[in-house]
Every structure is written in C-alpha cells, then in structure tokens.
Amino acid sequence: MNEWTIAIIKVVFIWSWTLLIATIMTWVERRGSALIQDRLGPNIAGPFGLFQPLADGIKLFTKEEFAPKHAHKILFTLGPVLFAIQAFSAYAVIPFGDKIVINAKEIVLQVADVNIGFLFVLAVGSLAVYGFVVGGWGSNNKYSLLGGLRATAQLLSYEVPLGLAMLAVCMTYGSFSLREISLDQAGTFLGFLPNWGIFKQPLGFLVFIVAAYAEANRVPFDLPEAESELVAGYHTEYGGMRLGLYLFGEYVNLYTLSALMVTIYFGAWHIPYVDMSSYLGPLAYGIVSFLVFFLKCAFFLWLFVWVRWTIPRFRFDQLMGLGWKSLIPLGLLNLFVTAFLIQITV
Amino acid sequence: MNGFETIFLYVGMSFLAISAMLIISALLGPLRPEPKKLETYECGVPLLDPAHKRFSLRYYVVAVLFLIFDIETILLYPVAIRYQVFARQGWAIFFEVFIFVAILLVGLFYAIIKRGIERE
Numbered sequence: 001m002n003e004w005t006i007a008i009i010k011v012v013f014i015w016s017w018t019l020l021i022a023t024i025m026t027w028v029e030r031r032g033s034a035l036i037q038d039r040l041g042p043n044i045a046g047p048f049g050l051f052q053p054l055a056d057g058i059k060l061f062t063k064e065e066f067a068p069k070h071a072h073k074i075l076f077t078l079g080p081v082l083f084a085i086q087a088f089s090a091y092a093v094i095p096f097g098d099k100i101v102i103n104a105k106e107i108v109l110q111v112a113d114v115n116i117g118f119l120f121v122l123a124v125g126s127l128a129v130y131g132f133v134v135g136g137w138g139s140n141n142k143y144s145l146l147g148g149l150r151a152t153a154q155l156l157s158y159e160v161p162l163g164l165a166m167l168a169v170c171m172t173y174g175s176f177s178l179r180e181i182s183l184d185q186a187g188t189f190l191g192f193l194p195n196w197g198i199f200k201q202p203l204g205f206l207v208f209i210v211a212a213y214a215e216a217n218r219v220p221f222d223l224p225e226a227e228s229e230l231v232a233g234y235h236t237e238y239g240g241m242r243l244g245l246y247l248f249g250e251y252v253n254l255y256t257l258s259a260l261m262v263t264i265y266f267g268a269w270h271i272p273y274v275d276m277s278s279y280l281g282p283l284a285y286g287i288v289s290f291l292v293f294f295l296k297c298a299f300f301l302w303l304f305v306w307v308r309w310t311i312p313r314f315r316f317d318q319l320m321g322l323g324w325k326s327l328i329p330l331g332l333l334n335l336f337v338t339a340f341l342i343q344i345t346v
Numbered sequence: 347m348n349g350f351e352t353i354f355l356y357v358g359m360s361f362l363a364i365s366a367m368l369i370i371s372a373l374l375g376p377l378r379p380e381p382k383k384l385e386t387y388e389c390g391v392p393l394l395d396p397a398h399k400r401f402s403l404r405y406y407v408v409a410v411l412f413l414i415f416d417i418e419t420i421l422l423y424p425v426a427i428r429y430q431v432f433a434r435q436g437w438a439i440f441f442e443v444f445i446f447v448a449i450l451l452v453g454l455f456y457a458i459i460k461r462g463i464e465r466e
Contacts, residue, residue, distance in 0.1 A: 007351075010352070064376050064378065068386050081368070084364045085360045089353075089356060111353070112349030137398075139397075140397050141397055149403065152409075164419060170423065170426040176423075176427060231389065237387060241367055242368070244367075324454070336447070339429065
C-alpha cells in the first residue's frame, strides 16, 4: 500500500464515519429528548427505533425538490451545500485515534496532520456563516433573512472567544498541530491529576464550551432558528434533501466540536494513569485508542442533547451581551493568567 | 506528500458526495409544482412584499468590532506559538502582550459603555 491508497482509505473511512455519527445522532437526539421528557420517542422502526434514521434518510431522498417562486434558485441550493461542505471539511485535521501498525507500516489515525491544525479548524468553522446567510438571503423570505442575519451576528460574536480560548491552549503547548497537542497529554500533571488540557486551562475550557454551543447553534443559543420568533429561521423555506444537508451539517458540526474538545481539553485517546501502548499489541492499541477517543466524544455529543433540555433559550440581546461582556473579557483574562503562569514556571 | 493534499482530497470528496446526494434526491423525488406550493411562506397571510429590500441593519457595529478582535487574535497567534521560547528570555514579552491586549480591551469597554452591541 502506498501513501495515496492509505490517504484515500482514511478519507473515505472518516467521511463515512462522520456521516454515520451524524445519522445516529438524530436518533440519540430524539430518544434522548424523549428520555428527559418522560416519553417513549421513536420506537417502531427496528429495535429501540434504531432504524429511524434510515427511514428518515429514505424519506428525505424521496421528497420533492422544489424552490419557492421568489427564491434565488442558485443561492437557494448553494446555501446548504456550502454549509454541509464546511461541516464535513473541519474534521480533516482532527485526530480520531493514535496510530495503528499494519504489516510493519505505521498509520497515523488522522486524515491530515498539518502544522496549522488549529487555524484550519477556526478558518473552516467560520465559513459556516456563509451557509446561513446565503441560504437565508436566497430564500427571499423575511424569517429566513432575519435568521440568516442573526446567525451572522451570533457566529461572528462567538468566533472571538473561541479563538481566544484556543490561543491560550496554543500558548500552553507551543504547537498548532492537534496531534502534537494530543501526544503532549500523556502521563500526569502535578503528580496526581491526568495530564489533560482541562487541568491546565479550566477557565479556557469554560469559555470554549460556551462559545462552541453558540457556534453550533444549539440550545441555549439557537437564536437563528428560534421557532417561537422566526418560524424556523434560515431554513423556513427548505424541504427535502436541502433541509437534510442543513440538519446533517449541524450534527457533523456537533461531532467536530466534541472531537475538538476531547482533543485539546480531555486528553484525546489517553486513559488517565494507564499507558495502553505498553499492554496492548500495535494493532489492538490502534483500535482501543480509536474507541477511547470515540467514547469521550460520545459523552460530549450526549451533553449537547442534555443541555438542550436543561437550559432555556437566551434572548438575543442577552446572547450578544454574554459574548461581548463576559466571554471576551474572560478569554483575555485567561490569556493573561496563562502567560503569567508560563512566565513564572519557565 | 504533506497534509494539504489529503485535506484537498477530503474537501473534494465532501463536495462530490454532497452533490450526489442532491442529484439522487432530485431524481428520486416527484415533481408536482402548483402555484400555492411555490408561494413564499408568510405565516398564512398573502405575501405583502419581497424580503429583498432596504432595511436598517444594526449589526454593523458588531461586524466592525468582530473584525478588530479577530485581527487581534490572529496577530496574537504567532506570539502564542513562540511564547515559551520568548518567556525564557525574561518578562519583556509578557508586558508587550499585556499592553497590546490592554489597548484593545479599553476599546471593548468603550464600545460596551457606548451601547454599541446592545441593539438588535
């Protein structure tokens, strides 16, 4: 197997894997909501309703694809396509495990280990704005337009705290490469804590997770699609596969953000106090590291559902206030504290 | 082979697969247009006017603030990556970053006091 074959296998695998996770997340979301609200949720299609995403997929594929008369036909299609492409692309630099050895050939479990991993995630993440604003404007519907504009203001506002939180992480590890940051988190910190990012950047993590929820348009920050005010926000006019792309894109974004949180704050594939590579063979180690990484991500995916039914939606001025008056000053404070701590420990 | 070719491959594959999804869906689904269905949704009442017209957009200040702070973050990234190296040579780098951020922080507080971000 040459390099290109490996690269293509990795690309196809991780692309299908993110799509699979996004599909399963629709089931988890509905079952989880039902669990929290003391209902049953989808339980007809397959055991525990597990085939529900499949049924939904078939339904989306066989729906009528039409654009409203007044909509801008090209932009109306371009919006969801842009959004879905950016959602999938962001995962390209995030690892999904340590490394696997097959036929004495070491394969790193990451699509592309580039030295600017962080910046790539931030850059691609901010492209989500285009998906919302192009779709919202292209629909030529007042609710869509307002939803798209709200999405712009919200995503722009929370891009800054997200960047500041990641900046402090860069300072701590001195690297942009997400793989190097993951490798740095082995062992223990101060002798008894796992050497995870969250223990070095507790305030940074707080800023990051709040900003991540806003970036993913999730409750409590789902203002762009607040159904009590804007019908459905930017996707009011959408139906069929175009709507499906928006929904898939949202869940893929959730997975990307969860994986990012796990990678930089929760020790990536490391289990605290245990060095797996010394107990397991190279092949088993690769698989176990993949599973550990995925289980950590699964927790954060579940947290997104959990928070959705715990915290009520913000008002728009509260949202902007939280972003600009709390998170950005907190992010800058975190930057100063990090710089100070590095300065006195170096 | 550096990582960017793989990233390009990944983005290309996303584009192909997503286009394929849209095309398959367009082929599989029925197509029965009728005037009522193609109407723009406006909460049940007949459409008054199109959404594409001039209106006051008050996110302007937010957009400008975002630009300033995003550039600030970008300018800080090169410092952050080499920070540990500079920090070994003394406290100069800490105060430089401090002054740089403090100036912008004053700007942020000015914007907050002037209610630049409070309107919707």
